[in-house]
Amino acid sequence: MTIQNPSVSIKHLDLAFGAVKVLQNLNLEIADGEFLVLLGSSGCGKSTLLNVIAGLLEPTDGQIWIKGENVTWAEPSERGIGMVFQSYALYPQMTVEGNLTFGLKNAKVPKDEIARRVARAAEILQIEPLLKRKPGALSGGQRQRVAIGRALVRDVEVFLFDEPLSNLDAKLRADLRVELKRLHNNLKNTMIYVTHDQVEAMTLADRIAIMKGGKIMQLGTPAEIYGKPQNLYVADFIGSPSMTFFKGTLKGDVIAIPGHDLPLGNYDFKERPADGTPAIIGIRPEHVMTGDNLRSAPCTTEVTVDLVEPMGSDTLVYCEFGGETFRIRMDGQAQVTPGDRLTIGIDPAAASLFDTESEVRL
Numbered sequence: 001m002t003i004q005n006p007s008v009s010i011k012h013l014d015l016a017f018g019a020v021k022v023l024q025n026l027n028l029e030i031a032d033g034e035f036l037v038l039l040g041s042s043g044c045g046k047s048t049l050l051n052v053i054a055g056l057l058e059p060t061d062g063q064i065w066i067k068g069e070n071v072t073w074a075e076p077s078e079r080g081i082g083m084v085f086q087s088y089a090l091y092p093q094m095t096v097e098g099n100l101t102f103g104l105k106n107a108k109v110p111k112d113e114i115a116r117r118v119a120r121a122a123e124i125l126q127i128e129p130l131l132k133r134k135p136g137a138l139s140g141g142q143r144q145r146v147a148i149g150r151a152l153v154r155d156v157e158v159f160l161f162d163e164p165l166s167n168l169d170a171k172l173r174a175d176l177r178v179e180l181k182r183l184h185n186n187l188k189n190t191m192i193y194v195t196h197d198q199v200e201a202m203t204l205a206d207r208i209a210i211m212k213g214g215k216i217m218q219l220g221t222p223a224e225i226y227g228k229p230q231n232l233y234v235a236d237f238i239g240s241p242s243m244t245f246f247k248g249t250l251k252g253d254v255i256a257i258p259g260h261d262l263p264l265g266n267y268d269f270k271e272r273p274a275d276g277t278p279a280i281i282g283i284r285p286e287h288v289m290t291g292d293n294l295r296s297a298p299c300t301t302e303v304t305v306d307l308v309e310p311m312g313s314d315t316l317v318y319c320e321f322g323g324e325t326f327r328i329r330m331d332g333q334a335q336v337t338p339g340d341r342l343t344i345g346i347d348p349a350a351a352s353l354f355d356t357e358s359e360v361r362l
């Protein structure tokens, strides 16, 4: 997909720390107003990429363009970006107001303009009653709001967030996540957001870039990434619990896995491989049909329940199937206990097939 007048363009970016290549020929275009999430496990290079965009790290090769300008060698303050870190990075001896205005005073922004911007940020982030307090007298969530406010008052084109919610407890994290989404809906600025939390990625992003070893494994909308993972890595990474994978062989209308022939139905192959091709089928826990849903299942079979995890909103059931521990999501009211025989249905059209060698989606 080509993006017209991208807000941020990353072109052939390489970055190495000594002999360690952290980013490798990375290309990415981010649309104006887009919320792009960089998602990946620890060490995949997502913070490094954000720091290069911010100008806190110099690339070994390649270019960064922001709003049509090559900023590869520009100072961070000249890039039109505002960054929010995990650690808040507030000045402890200054009040909230002092923290918000410090950068603007240094930049010699006129007094009434500073007052206007602080009032607006304080209103948007609901921190008006906190302006006279020092960071030590704020909760983690309030501190992070002030940190966001500091980026907001700078009137920047692009916001960069580096795991801004990871220091907060689960409840606050969920609350602030919703606020960030609302903030983006209102401001419509370009936002680039680093996280290793897939719920944050799925709920906030217009598009997600899943990274591994300094490369982008897939770039797409949350629905594309979840529904049609383009390789085994992405398929395994996204979803909690993840898909169950079965090794098999394509044979006519079925994929033969140990002990079972699963019909392929109307699976949407990119290009149907020849019979006898080894393949891996991945099935999400919620795509296994049980109870009333069984009527629409193209293929049913019986399994013995091995373990049950009640989660409240749903129930995770584990059973042996096709030589693997098959994970099945049932509703929260499901009455199942280990040892029960359970009829399950599988719809291959909702499954994902991968080439065994290249691990690319078939």
Ligand SMILES: Nc1ncnc2c1ncn2[C@@H]1O[C@H](COP(=O)(O)OP(=O)(O)OP(=O)(O)O)[C@@H](O)[C@H]1O
Pocket (backbone or CB within 6 Å): 017, 020, 022, 040, 041, 042, 043, 044, 045, 046, 047, 048, 049, 196
């Ligand atoms: N200054 C440095 N010198 C050498 N190696 C570094 C340096 N900074 C980062 N690295 C390495 O670069 C790789 C990518 O690091 P980076 O912080 O970008 O990963 P990340 O995906 O953001 O991980 P995390 O979620 O743990 O922060 C890691 O293997 C890390 O050890």
